[in-house]
Amino acid sequence: MKKLRVLAGALASAVPALALAGYDVNIPAPKTPISLQIYGLHMEIMYVCLAIFVVVFGVMFYSLFAHRKSRGAVAAHFHENTTVEVIWTLIPFLILAVIAFPATKTVLAMKDASNPDMTIKVTAYQWKWQYDYLNDGLKLYATLSTPREQIGAPDAHGKVTNEHYLLETDNNVVVPVGKKIRLLITANDVIHGWYVPQLGVNQYGIPGFIKDAWFQANEPGVYRGQCSQICGKEHGYMPIVVEAKSAEDYAAWVKEQKAKQAADAAPAEKVSLADPVVR
Amino acid sequence: MEASHAHAHDDHHHAPTGLARYFTTTNHKDIGSMYMWFSLIMFFVGGFMALVIRAELFQPGIQIVNPDVFNQLTTIHALVMIFGAVMPAFVGFANWQIPLMVGASDMAFARMNNWSFWLMPPAATLLVGSFLVPGGAAGSGWTLYPPLSIQGGISVDMTILAVHIMGASSIMGSINIITTILNMRAPGMTLMRMPMFVWTWLITAYLLIAVMPVLAGAVTMLLTDRHFGTHFFNAAGGGDPTMFMHIFWFFGHPEVYIMILPAFGIISHIIPTFARKQLFGYSSMVYATASIALLSFIVWGHHMFTVGMPAAGNLFFMYATMLIAVPTGVKVFNWIATMWRGSITFETPMLFAVGFVSLFTIGGFSGLVLAVTPVDITLHNTYYVVAHFHYVLFSGAIFSIMGGAYYWLPKWTGHMYDETLGKLHFWLTAISFNITFFPQHFLGLAGMPRRIPDYAPQFTEFNQISSIGAFLLGFSQLLFLYVVIKCIRGGAKAEAKAWEGAEGLEWTVPSPAPYHTFETPPQFH
Ligand code: HEM
Numbered sequence A: 001m002k003k004l005r006v007l008a009g010a011l012a013s014a015v016p017a018l019a020l021a022g023y024d025v026n027i028p029a030p031k032t033p034i035s036l037q038i039y040g041l042h043m044e045i046m047y048v049c050l051a052i053f054v055v056v057f058g059v060m061f062y063s064l065f066a067h068r069k070s071r072g073a074v075a076a077h078f079h080e081n082t083t084v085e086v087i088w089t090l091i092p093f094l095i096l097a098v099i100a101f102p103a104t105k106t107v108l109a110m111k112d113a114s115n116p117d118m119t120i121k122v123t124a125y126q127w128k129w130q131y132d133y134l135n136d137g138l139k140l141y142a143t144l145s146t147p148r149e150q151i152g153a154p155d156a157h158g159k160v161t162n163e164h165y166l167l168e169t170d171n172n173v174v175v176p177v178g179k180k181i182r183l184l185i186t187a188n189d190v191i192h193g194w195y196v197p198q199l200g201v202n203q204y205g206i207p208g209f210i211k212d213a214w215f216q217a218n219e220p221g222v223y224r225g226q227c228s229q230i231c232g233k234e235h236g237y238m239p240i241v242v243e244a245k246s247a248e249d250y251a252a253w254v255k256e257q258k259a260k261q262a263a264d265a266a267p268a269e270k271v272s273l274a275d276p277v278v279r
Numbered sequence B: 001m002e003a004s005h006a007h008a009h010d011d012h013h014h015a016p017t018g019l020a021r022y023f024t025t026t027n028h029k030d031i032g033s034m035y036m037w038f039s040l041i042m043f044f045v046g047g048f049m050a051l052v053i054r055a056e057l058f059q060p061g062i063q064i065v066n067p068d069v070f071n072q073l074t075t076i077h078a079l080v081m082i083f084g085a086v087m088p089a090f091v092g093f094a095n096w097q098i099p100l101m102v103g104a105s106d107m108a109f110a111r112m113n114n115w116s117f118w119l120m121p122p123a124a125t126l127l128v129g130s131f132l133v134p135g136g137a138a139g140s141g142w143t144l145y146p147p148l149s150i151q152g153g154i155s156v157d158m159t160i161l162a163v164h165i166m167g168a169s170s171i172m173g174s175i176n177i178i179t180t181i182l183n184m185r186a187p188g189m190t191l192m193r194m195p196m197f198v199w200t201w202l203i204t205a206y207l208l209i210a211v212m213p214v215l216a217g218a219v220t221m222l223l224t225d226r227h228f229g230t231h232f233f234n235a236a237g238g239g240d241p242t243m244f245m246h247i248f249w250f251f252g253h254p255e256v257y258i259m260i261l262p263a264f265g266i267i268s269h270i271i272p273t274f275a276r277k278q279l280f281g282y283s284s285m286v287y288a289t290a291s292i293a294l295l296s297f298i299v300w301g302h303h304m305f306t307v308g309m310p311a312a313g314n315l316f317f318m319y320a321t322m323l324i325a326v327p328t329g330v331k332v333f334n335w336i337a338t339m340w341r342g343s344i345t346f347e348t349p350m351l352f353a354v355g356f357v358s359l360f361t362i363g364g365f366s367g368l369v370l371a372v373t374p375v376d377i378t379l380h381n382t383y384y385v386v387a388h389f390h391y392v393l394f395s396g397a398i399f400s401i402m403g404g405a406y407y408w409l410p411k412w413t414g415h416m417y418d419e420t421l422g423k424l425h426f427w428l429t430a431i432s433f434n435i436t437f438f439p440q441h442f443l444g445l446a447g448m449p450r451r452i453p454d455y456a457p458q459f460t461e462f463n464q465i466s467s468i469g470a471f472l473l474g475f476s477q478l479l480f481l482y483v484v485i486k487c488i489r490g491g492a493k494a495e496a497k498a499w500e501g502a503e504g505l506e507w508t509v510p511s512p513a514p515y516h517t518f519e520t521p522p523q524f525h
C-alpha cells in the first residue's frame, strides 16, 4: 500500500513537472503565431487533465486507502445511481466543449494558406528535400550535412560532440522574417513529412498530390526539424533547417544564390536522387 | 500433471492424447490454453525485437542494427504484438471463459474453433520468418503505407498473406463467439444480466467482423498494386496513396478498441471481486461499451490530421474523437465507484486492475491531447504517440491480460499461484513500464520523430532512461512465465470459488474446471 502511494505520488508529480518545467520537457519554444496557439492549447489541455487527474485519482486513492478490508471496511451494497451517472457524463462533455472552441479557431487559421507573401514548393525525395522559391525563381536541394564518419561513431563516452548532429543540412531553407510563407508540399517517391515543431508545421508530402501549409516566423533564427513520416532506410537522415532572416538579409541571400545558380545552372539540375548516407 | 489425469477421466470421447490431442481438439479449454501459450510466446518474440530497438536507441549513432533492419524490427514488433500477442490472448480468454461464464458446454462451432487457432501459427511463421528472406522483413511500419510498402520485397507479400490468415482466424473466432453468446446462454441469463466480459467480447466480435474484411481489402489492393499492375494507390495511374490511409484507419481505429474492450471486461470482473462489491453502473457500462464501439467507426481521421484534409474534415474528426473520451471516462468513473466503500484487498489481479485504471487513464489523457488537431499536428509521428499507445496498450491491454491470467489461473490450473512472486511481478512491471514510457512523452514534445534509428544529441538522456526501463520491463516478464509454470505444476489447492468476492457461473464448477463443464445447462439466478 505504501508503495502504491509512492507510485501515485511519483506519477502525480510528473504531470505538473511536465506542465511547468522548461522547454526540455515541453513543446519547443513556439516561433510563429500558429505554433504559439498550439503551445497554448497544449497547456490548456494539460491543466484540464491535471485537474481531472487530481480529482479522480484523489478519490480513487482515498478509497483504496480508507476502504481496505484490513482496516475493517465492510462493503456497501449500492451499485447504481442515475443522477451521479448523468452528471459525470455531462461534465466531461462540457469540459471538452471548452477545449474544442479555441481548437476550432486554430484549425481554421492553420488551414488558411491564402494570400501568402511568398510561396515555396517543397518536394521530398528518398532522402532529400527540394525547395523551389516560386517568387524568386530559386531552386535548391537540402541534404544531411553531418559527415558520414560521425554517424555510428559517438566518442568514447557515448557522447556526440557535434551539437547539430543529424539536424544540419548543406542548404538551409532561408525565409524572410514576419512574412506569410506558403508551402506547397509534395513528394516524388514515397510519403514524407515536412515537420518543424517551432514553426507549427507538420505536413505529409504525398506523391502525385500537392498539399499546402503555411508559417510566419516571428523572429530571426534557425529552426530545425526532421522528416516525420517513415520513408525507408534513411528516414532518420533527412533533416530540415529553416533560417529566418530580416528582409535585407533575405534579399542579399537571394542575390547571392542567384549568382551561384547562374554560375552553375546545369550541374544543379543533375543532383542524383539516391545518395545514401549510411550503408 | 495430476490435473491432466483428472481431465482424461472426465473425457468420455476417448480423445487422442499427447500432441495429437492438441492438433485435433475441439475442446474450448484446450483451445483457450493454446491461444494463451501462443500469445505468450509471441509476446516474448515481439519483446525481444523491442529490446533490440531500445538497445539501438540507447545512444545516438548506429551501433547494433543498420537502419533497414531497424525499420523491419519496428514494423514486425508492432504486427507481432497486435496480431500475435494481444488479440490471441483475448481470444484465449474468450475460449476459456465465455462458455464457463454463460453456462455453455463448449463454443458453438467447436471444429471451426480448432481451425481458428491452427491458422495462427502458420501466419506467425510467415510474419516472423520474413526476416530470413532476401531483403529482410517489411520495413514500412505496421501501417504498411504505400508507396513505401510497394517498394518492399517478397517479405511484404508474406506479411500481407499473414494478415489475411490472421484476419480469417479472427472472423471465424468472432462468429463462434457471437453464436455462443447469443444462443447458448444458461436459462435465466438475459442479455442485460450477462457478465461484463461476455458483453465486451460480444461487441468486440462485431467490431472484428466489421473491420477485418476492410483490412483484407486494403492489403489485397496493395498486393495487386505490387504484382498485377493495378494503381489503386498510385497517383500516376489515377490512384491515391491517401485512400490507403483512409481504408487502413477505418480498420485501424476500431482495431485499437478491439484490443481494449475485452480488457475493460476483464477489469470489470477483477475490481468487484476484490472490492467485494457489485460492479457499479452495469447498464451504463454496457451502453458506454456500445457507444465507444459505434463512435470508433467515425474517428479514423485522427490518424491523418497531417495528410492535409479540408478544415471541415479535420474538425469533424477532432470533435468525434473528443466525444469518444466521454464514454471512456464513464467507465473509469464506474470502476472507481465500484471500489468506493468496498472492502478492498490487493491480491495480484487487483494490483494489475488498479494499475490499469491509473495508467490507462494517462493514456486516455494523452489521447485527448492528440485528439486536438492543432496539437496533434505538432506531435504526430513523434514519440508522444509512441508513449500514448503504449500507455493504452501495455498498461491497458497487457495489464488486463496479466491481471486476468492471475485472476483465473486458479480456475484453469486448480492451484493458487505464488502471491508473493505475483506481487513482485506487478511492481517490477508497473515501475519499469513507467520508466520506459513516461520519458517518451518528453521526447515527443521535444520533437523526436518515431521510427528513427539514430537521433540528435539533445534526445539522449530520455532515450537512455527509456532503454534502461525497457530492459527491466522485458526481463521482469520472465518472472511471469515462472509464476505461471509454477502454478501449473503445483501450489495451494484452489477452491471452486477461488476468491472470496468472486461472482459468476465459472466459480460454481470445481477448480481446475473439469474437461467438460455444463453439459446440462445450469439455472442462472
Ligand atoms: C480517450 C481515448 C483515446 C483517444 C482520444 C485517442 C486518440 C488518438 C489519436 C488522436 C491518435 C493519433 C496520434 C497520431 O498519430 O498523431 C492515436 C493514436 C493511437 N492510439 Fe489512441 N486514443 C484513445 C485511446 C486509445 C486506445 C484505448 C488504444 C488502444 C488500446 C489506442 C491506441 C492507439 C494507437 C495504437 C495509436 C497509434 C497508431 C499508429 O500510428 O501506429 N488509443 N490515439
Ligand SMILES: [Cu+2]
Binding pocket: A191, A192, A193, A227, A228, A229, A230, A231, A232, A234, A235, A236, A238
Ligand atoms: Cu522520412
Ligand SMILES: [Cu+2]
Binding pocket: B252, B253, B256, B299, B300, B302, B303
Ligand atoms: Cu485511433
